Amino acid sequence: MTWLGDWRESKPRVRQAVKTTIAACLAYVIADFLGLPQAFWAAVVAIFITQANIGASLGLALDWFLGSLVGAVVGGAVAVLLGHSFPLRLAGLAATVLVLAYFAAARPQMRIACVNAAIIILGTPVFGTPLASAVIRMIEVVIGTVVAILTMLLVYPSRAGPALASHVSRTLPLYFQLTSDLLTMALTGRYDETAVATTSAKIRAAITTNAALGQQVQTEVAGFLADSPNPEALLTALRRLWHTELMLARAVSSPLPASVQPRLRDGLQELRDAVGALRVDVSEADGDVRGATPDMAAVEAAIAKLNGTVASIRDSGELRNMSMEDAIRLMTLDFALEQLRQNLKDVANRRHELVKLAGSRIPWRRQLRRLLQA
Numbered sequence: 001m002t003w004l005g006d007w008r009e010s011k012p013r014v015r016q017a018v019k020t021t022i023a024a025c026l027a028y029v030i031a032d033f034l035g036l037p038q039a040f041w042a043a044v045v046a047i048f049i050t051q052a053n054i055g056a057s058l059g060l061a062l063d064w065f066l067g068s069l070v071g072a073v074v075g076g077a078v079a080v081l082l083g084h085s086f087p088l089r090l091a092g093l094a095a096t097v098l099v100l101a102y103f104a105a106a107r108p109q110m111r112i113a114c115v116n117a118a119i120i121i122l123g124t125p126v127f128g129t130p131l132a133s134a135v136i137r138m139i140e141v142v143i144g145t146v147v148a149i150l151t152m153l154l155v156y157p158s159r160a161g162p163a164l165a166s167h168v169s170r171t172l173p174l175y176f177q178l179t180s181d182l183l184t185m186a187l188t189g190r191y192d193e194t195a196v197a198t199t200s201a202k203i204r205a206a207i208t209t210n211a212a213l214g215q216q217v218q219t220e221v222a223g224f225l226a227d228s229p230n231p232e233a234l235l236t237a238l239r240r241l242w243h244t245e246l247m248l249a250r251a252v253s254s255p256l257p258a259s260v261q262p263r264l265r266d267g268l269q270e271l272r273d274a275v276g277a278l279r280v281d282v283s284e285a286d287g288d289v290r291g292a293t294p295d296m297a298a299v300e301a302a303i304a305k306l307n308g309t310v311a312s313i314r315d316s317g318e319l320r321n322m323s324m325e326d327a328i329r330l331m332t333l334d335f336a337l338e339q340l341r342q343n344l345k346d347v348a349n350r351r352h353e354l355v356k357l358a359g360s361r362i363p364w365r366r367q368l369r370r371l372l373q374a
């Protein structure tokens with residue numbers, strides 16, 4: 001069954017390769033049929049715009065179209081003004097690229113404006129006047145863009161919603177792992193900075209990917225190409241959970257006060273076991289978001305027990321006998337645990353949003369299917 005597992009893992013890449021090939025070939029055939037002198041440019045545009053999902057392609061298509069339009073207008077104007085003098089064209093190229101690259105620095109996708117302007121400025125007369133070259137370049141970009149988008153919609157259509165749901169489900173165990181490790185450190189009094197930094201880096205990368213996929217989801221919804229729910233609340237809940245874990249890390253970065261460790265031990269162990277059970281449940285799901293909402297009863301009971309212990313320590317006046325640093329660390333732990341309870345509950349209660357994201361569809365395709373069936 002190894003070959004079957006390998007095939008399942010590589011199937012998305014195979015589909016992506018097929019879509020890219022179809023888009024590139026079809027764009028080139030259309031541009032060549034229309035007699036465009038550099039039909040290959042349409043194929044190049046189609047290759048770049050054919051992304052992993054519709055939302056990513058739409059965002060890149062808009063960037064390429066706007067960038068190409070800016071490059072064509074600026075490059076055409078500069079070429080007309082400077083004529084065929086090599087020194088003047090070189091100076092115009094330098095000035096144009098300098099200005100466009102400056103603005104593209106804030107939006108790397110717009111670097112295509114520099115490329116388009118350079119092609120037009122340095123173009124040879126055999127392809128026509130600079131104005132004709134600019135028009136031809138825009139036609140090639142439009143052909144490549146339209147073909148790529150249609151290919152994404154019709155050939156193995158993939159949406160950002162299911163991709164986001166799968167990514168969140170696959171990376172969710174990282175959050176539980178970090179919490180479990182921090183609770184173990186609180187119990188042992190030995191803080192492992194390397195382990196915390198390693199897991200935190202993975203979570204940070206996951207959050208960055210979530211943000212990019214979330215933007216692609218919103219792009220699809222805005223273009224009426226998906227019925228996905230707004231993922232912002234889910235992504236915010238995950239970011240808050242990570243920030244709470246960082247607060248918990250600060251609280252356990254040094255051993256807890258020796259005078260209260262015995263009373264906190266049982267609650268910390270119960271909470272670690274409860275979080276560990278959640279991590280196992282999520283890991284066994286292996287990216288499947290259709291499971292039931294995780295049971296948070298054990299987590300809430302353990303945190304309530306810890307909060308009660310800290311409250312009794314505070315009410316008994318023991319804090320006055322601690323150093324300022326120990327007292328602050330204990331209060332930080334108490335606050336972080338309460339925030340952890342709320343954030344874990346919030347993430348668990350948003351399982352239905354993951355299910356909706358995983359089941360995202362293109363609205364008009366569903367309506368068209370109903371019309372055909374009627």
